[in-house]
Amino acid sequence: MSNTNDDGTVYLSPSRLATYADCQRKFDHDYVKDVSTPDQNRLYLNQGLAYHETIEAVCEATDPDDDADVIYRRAMDAFDEKWEANLDPDEYETRAHQDYQRAENCAAIEAFFDPEGGDGIRHARRSVATEKWLESIHDGLGLHGYADNVLRTEDGLHIIDYKRRLSGIITSYTAKYLEEHLNGETHEPGRVKNAFQTATYIEGVKQSNLYEEGMDVRFTFYALFYETTAESTPDGFEISVRGRPRETTGVYDEYYDTIWGLIETAHEGITSGAHAPEPFELINEEACSDCDYREMCPEYLAEEVRR
Template sequence: MPSAPPDSVAGMAPRQQDAQLDLPGMPRRLFAATPSKLATFADCPRRYRYAYVDRPAPPRGPAWAHNSVGAAVHAALRSWWELPVGRRTPGAARQLLYSHWSTAGFRDAEQADRWRARAAGWITDYVAGLDPTDEPVGTERQVAATTERLALSGRIDRIDQRGDELVIVDYKTGRAVSTDDEARGSPALAAYVLGVRRTLRRPCSRVELHHLPSGTVAAFEHTERSLANHVRRAEDVAADIGAATAARDAGEDPDVAFPAAPGRQCGWCDFRPSCPTGQAATPPRETWSFLAEDDG
């Protein structure tokens, strides 16, 4: 899937952050990571290089229709919670969806209009099931946490208060219905739990995927063990990123330090236009091809 924008620390280029070496007697420098940054490297080190190391970054490919749908739904739900309580109605959600709508990536205006109506239906049904007085603790809230080797950060769609605990809510708009296994296995959701615990200093274990097209919720209750497993995997990826970056800085051919991992994902990779390996691996996908199969 298209990658998130690169992260940076003020005054320091991303490549420099990643290439810092630990000095004797000094505290270990933490690797600044977001879930999308780690996922990008895990999917394809070459794609990580294009997104986070090469400057200027190579141009990205075209926008995707399914991302336009997701962005509009997320923005509309954030705006809906920003309304005064009395105006948080299903009709207002529909209007907000319209105002945030983009036609980028759709085949034509007819397809975009049809999907706008479909997404408006999802969001109308979804907010009809919400209590508008049940104020979230946060929407699109940035949180951060540190582990032994990582400075993790991320932005959470919604944080709910349920009794004494905070719950992570992540909106999904893809065609596949979310599952409890997906909630359990998501590195991003695990990072959000750590971030909420650290940033808001409140108990938090439960993560939920709210799939708007089906109106279903998938969930998982994290344990210390499940979180530790996620941290270990994230730190392993970060160590691989550090090794690749150090090799490149020591003179290794960047194509060797950050090898391509061609596969089906090359069909929708943002950096396909700059990647001969990906172009040879698989044909490009049409930018509306991730919409539901029942799309006419």
């Protein structure tokens, strides 16, 4: 999403900035020309809606002193409702596939809201806002987006972004690639997006009505399906799921200047309408093979003709 306020500040979402950081021509096709492509991930997007809406419903209904068993039952009731609302049986090729994925998602919610220490119990009790719209301005660059959950902690506020898995999510060991991406030496749009998300939500919370001077602000990606195991049983199968958090506050602090350099580059490129892929050789090598727009991309087609 993007919008411009009365003083001319352009606000951009992490998704738009990340698409531009991946490939400027892809951004042009996706957001400027609005070229539609087949959505091959609809099934998993709908599953994501089901568990995101489940967590939101539980957090909105929970008070800080609610019993853990009450929260757990609330979660399982909400999951049944949200799964029915978001998933269509026709999306699945077989009934077995449908049954397995429902059981897998149900197991993730059960583990997250486990009364005996599931992280979801703490998230629900400490939640002060879900799907919180956040906006911020930093040196004239506007950022905005929805934060999945904001928790009140003893020291301040903790923003949570719920993911399916942590594969590819930035760590303190891989953050070094941010600078290499900024310098055009490597292509790391996924980790760059993680950096954009971290910056957007930390700065957004600091400029929101939730923030009080002196508060500590943290940001974490939480993978609900971090570890999934399935075992055969006489009646079919049994699924076990375990979630895991990955905090990126430290990465943001350590690579602050690099991250804002990346944001500035993408932000100014978008607002100026610069859509030529740069550096094209690297983008062509790393990104073109998986791009839905390559058959209509002038740079890609020209390179294919040249070859």
